[in-house]
Amino acid sequence: MGGASLVAACEGPQRLASLPDALRQRGGFAGLPDDCRVVLDGSDDRLIGRIALEALRREVEHARRTGATLGPATFLAISGGGENGAYGAGLLTAWTQLGTRPVFKAVTGVSTGALSAPFAFLGSDYDRQLEQVYTRISADDVLTSRGLLTALFSDSLYDSTPLLKTIRGFVTPDFLAAIAHEYTENGRLLMVATTNLDIPAAILWNMGAIAASGMERAADLFSRILLASASIPGAFPPVMIDIETGGQRYEEMHVDGGTTAQVVLYPPSFSGADLARDLPPADLPVARVAARRPRQLYVIRNGTLAPANETTARSTMKIAGRAISTLIQYQGIGDLYRLYLLCKRDGIDYNVSWMPASFTEKLKGPFDQAYMQKLYAVGRAEMLDGRAWAKLPPGFDPRPFQDI
Secondary structure (H helix, E strand, C coil), rough: CCCHHHHHHHHCCCCCCCCCHCCCCCECCCCCCCCCCECCCCHHHHHHHHHHHHHHHHHHHHHHHHHHCCCEEEEEEEEECCCHHHHHHHHHHHHHHHCCCCCCCCCEEEEEEEEEHHHHHHHHHHHHHHHHHCCCHHHHHHHECCCCCHHCCEEEEEECHHHHHHHHHHHHHHHHHHHCCCHHHHCCEEEEEEECCCCEEEEEEEHHHHHCCCCCCCHHHHHHHHHCCCCCCEECEEEEEEECCCEEEEEEEEEEEEHHCCCCCCCCCCHHHHCCCCCCCHHHHHHHHHHHHEEEEEECCCCCCCCCCCCCCHHHHHCCCHHHHHHHHHHHHHHHHHHHHHHHHHCCEEEEEECCCCCCCCCCCCCCCCHHHHHHHHHHHHHHHHCCCCCCCCCCCCCCCCCC
């Protein structure tokens, strides 16, 4: 009996099977619209086009009703970075103080960026809550240790129940209603990225559609998606999300969106052809508005350009940890280049901000309040002093090689 129990423990927590490939296009979430979830591997490009077109149609209709002018479309993409999310929070609140912060047409968030994205989306009225999340939160609000023995036979080192409780604390009925209103009435989009480890691929969740669904468990699913986007594999447990088709239930395993990309907008495979494909003639004028409208992208990279110099100990865990953190660091920089290329192709004005090298404070532990408060102040100073935005990704020289 004891041996059987040990074997069962070694197998880890049980789960339902993942959705088979053959059923992938037919799986859905009970009570939710079919545009709540986009797979970012090129297979859902038509769905992205439909979401964009319908959002634009709602925006155009709102402008017609109110007599407003349809101005430039401004997008905001917020990266992962854990505690470094305090940098982006500082930027945003200082931007409000300057009086130049735009109303974003779309906001995307990955990992810690997913936690700040709803506040950024809802605007300056939520700056105080954003500040509190990144200056008052502590490790006790995010995680509890499972202990080494339990962690070895489970799916993570830490229990993320405290983080889920923290998220549920701000995902109130009024909070959801405000997001739903911006989605349904003003055609604005809030998107959060997770990684489905079963496929594996990045998933972009249409959080406005979820908020506006009227589904009884919308608040719970909204909160769990935010949790999933910030669930670092191995550190936090994955978030299992139910999906069903043909009367059969399956589960998807979702983890930190930064596993596939540190920051996202839409996949490079998506283009104007996907937006206009199969459109009835009556919709072509709306599609042309999207194609010809001035667009801007602001990218917040909650990280520095290179890991801090340190002596790496000759131990398996230290070497592996250092290598993984370096991989993530340079993956994040590569994502900035990918977005730059996307903007160049699609005529979008590119702007990017990252933590300055002058910030050399060291974390004393997970979610160190003193560290986050100082970094929050740095983000504010970068914005208020006019140093926040660069027009090129880090290290890029736009001069052609033949100019010698």
